[in-house]
Amino acid sequence: MDSIYHTLRKSNPASARILVRKVLEKNNGNVSKTARILGISRATVRRARDGELNDLSRRPKNIRKKMDCFLEKLIAEEAKSTGYRYRLLSYYLKNKYSIECHPPC
Incomplete structure (x- = not known):
């Protein structure tokens, strides 16, 4: 069963992070409560809070060999x-x- 966050993240990652930030703001920055409400881990909440809204490229920066x-x-x-x-x-x-x-x- 996917949580609200995961279903939203599949279609639009930036919107999912905005949702996490809004729920976090309503809970006065309580990471545990936000994670419980959205059905995600606390690490995911912290990444959404501290990271960029858009995903970074997964392309390697350089190819050594x-x-x-x-x-x-x-x-x-x-x-x-x-x-x-x-x-x-x-x-x-x-x-x-x-x-x-x-x-x-």
Whole structure:
């Protein structure tokens, strides 16, 4: 059974947070009472109270292990032409192009 907050959150997260803030204001900032009324956890009430109204992007800020497109093409071409797999290909690229690429674990 979904609470009022959860059904509203599915359609509009900002409205759900506004609802939590209004109920919290009517209860004079009592987090426990607000959570009980709305059927949510106290942590959810605190997040709605302290956080932004709109959801933040869940997209990663950076991708650490992403390789440059040029290097990916070079490695793919060398792998195709030599027939080498991970370990030999990494040694080959290090000797020929001075490229450090480690084979996957």
